[in-house]
Amino acid sequence: MSDDTALETDATELLRTLIRNACVNDGTPASGQEVRNADALEAYFAGSGLSFQRYSSGPGRVSLVTRIEGSDRKAPTLLLMGHTDVVPVNATGWSRDPFAADVVDGIVWGRGATDMLNITTTMAVAMRRLAKSGFRPKGTLIYLGVPDEEAGGTYGAKFLVDQHWDAVKADYVITESGGVPIPAPDGIKLPVTVAEKGINWRRLVVKGTPGHGSMPFRTDNALVTAAEVVRRIGTYQPKAKILDEWRRFVSEIGLAPEMTAALTDPDRVLEAVHHLEPLGLARLAHACTHTTFSPNVVHGGSKINVVPDRIAIDVDVRALPGVSPLDVDAMLKEALGDLASRVEIEAPRSQEGSRTPIESPLVDAMARVTQALVPGSKIIPRMTGGGTDARYFRWKNIPSYGFALHSQRIPYTEYPLMFHGNDERIDTESLRLSATMWEALCRDFLG
Numbered sequence: 001m002s003d004d005t006a007l008e009t010d011a012t013e014l015l016r017t018l019i020r021n022a023c024v025n026d027g028t029p030a031s032g033q034e035v036r037n038a039d040a041l042e043a044y045f046a047g048s049g050l051s052f053q054r055y056s057s058g059p060g061r062v063s064l065v066t067r068i069e070g071s072d073r074k075a076p077t078l079l080l081m082g083h084t085d086v087v088p089v090n091a092t093g094w095s096r097d098p099f100a101a102d103v104v105d106g107i108v109w110g111r112g113a114t115d116m117l118n119i120t121t122t123m124a125v126a127m128r129r130l131a132k133s134g135f136r137p138k139g140t141l142i143y144l145g146v147p148d149e150e151a152g153g154t155y156g157a158k159f160l161v162d163q164h165w166d167a168v169k170a171d172y173v174i175t176e177s178g179g180v181p182i183p184a185p186d187g188i189k190l191p192v193t194v195a196e197k198g199i200n201w202r203r204l205v206v207k208g209t210p211g212h213g214s215m216p217f218r219t220d221n222a223l224v225t226a227a228e229v230v231r232r233i234g235t236y237q238p239k240a241k242i243l244d245e246w247r248r249f250v251s252e253i254g255l256a257p258e259m260t261a262a263l264t265d266p267d268r269v270l271e272a273v274h275h276l277e278p279l280g281l282a283r284l285a286h287a288c289t290h291t292t293f294s295p296n297v298v299h300g301g302s303k304i305n306v307v308p309d310r311i312a313i314d315v316d317v318r319a320l321p322g323v324s325p326l327d328v329d330a331m332l333k334e335a336l337g338d339l340a341s342r343v344e345i346e347a348p349r350s351q352e353g354s355r356t357p358i359e360s361p362l363v364d365a366m367a368r369v370t371q372a373l374v375p376g377s378k379i380i381p382r383m384t385g386g387g388t389d390a391r392y393f394r395w396k397n398i399p400s401y402g403f404a405l406h407s408q409r410i411p412y413t414e415y416p417l418m419f420h421g422n423d424e425r426i427d428t429e430s431l432r433l434s435a436t437m438w439e440a441l442c443r444d445f446l447g
């Protein structure tokens with residue numbers, strides 16, 4: 001068996017194990033049970049000479065840390081961080097059992113295959129190979145398998161950063177997501193995630209006056225008011241803002257010059273995204289240029305013959321970096337207009353976005369390494385509307401990136417549909433490419 005084939009098989013089998021462990025995080029503290037994947041990773045590392053620390057934030061919520069200590073204290077420390085949990089599935093929408101980890105024609109199917117057990121796996125494969133080869137770098141390399149990313153990292157990255165900083169302290173961090181090649185006319189573009197929007201969850205509580213459902217005339221029905229509140233939130237558009245990350249990304253992906261110009265003009269971008277195809281790109285373009293408001297859950301009413309006096313509407317707000325939680329509340333008041341006095345705004349989550357400069361020695365090393373694996377490729381910055389554990393490190397001013405290296409077998413336009421969606425899958429060639437890239441990157445960057 002060639003080394004490449006052995007590497008691909010190794011990564012595929014570890015990924016299948018992690019998928020089958022089904023560490024499903026539904027947001028409740030007892031879910032996840034990522035200890036199963038921590039155990040699997042520790043078993044995988046056995047015999048490599050690595051030693052481990054475990055950090056438990058609650059029953060079954062285990063982080064696994066292992067490190068190769070550098071010889072030069074002035075050299076940088078690199079943290080490779082992969083989450084070990086996955087989101088729930090609706091199995092009826094899947095073509096295959098989401099936790100069987102079937103391999104069909106070089107594709108691994110299963111929950112977590114792209115978010116992000118694939119990367120957690122390939123980082124581990126590189127770590128073990130480096131350890132077994134006797135790698136003695138100048139800089140320190142840390143591998144971290146972390147729980148609870150899918151519910152915000154309370155029991156994982158946030159817990160470690162707040163309570164075990166010495167275990168995860170690093171000069172650079174890499175985690176999900178990125179490195180899905182975009183074929184542009186002038187070559188392959190490899191996005192590296194450098195910015196995230198801020199997650200702001202708001203509950204809008206609409207009050208009314210209870211009454212008999214048989215006599216609705218001139219009643220103060222909270223649900224009728226809430227319907228108008230939802231309509232206003234759903235159609236509200238704050239002014240667009242063009243960040244440098246978006247400008248650089250969109251100018252590299254090979255769109256027509258006129259479209260690129262419109263998508264980077266705050267006065268024209270909203271009109272432009274209405275006509276942009278495919279739909280996934282239109283949604284991305286809108287999300288990367290606007291703070292967005294999505295009313296997603298409604299609670300209220302008690303009985304069919306009672307006029308409701310209280311309705312709660314949960315709105316998922318994603319703020320562009322630079323837009324504060326206070327700005328979000330001001331935007332909501334603007335959206336509500338004359339109904340603002342009828343609505344109480346509760347804020348179960350208020351987070352700033354986060355940004356890392358793309359200019360850094362680590363990204364230079366990524367460019368060198370990927371250039372050798374994908375000749376003619378170019379690294380470009382990317383912003384994501386989702387949240388990742390990188391933000392806990394960016395908030396401490398530690399340069400943190402989302403990256404990996406994928407093949408072109410699954411088109412880049414498919415990836416947004418697979419994250420938290422049905423039929424999540426990854427090709428085994430991408431596993432081999434990523435593992436190879438991590439190993440080369442560590443050798444290049446840590447010396």
Ligand SMILES: [Zn+2]
Binds near residue numbers: 083149
């Ligand atoms: Zn993820």
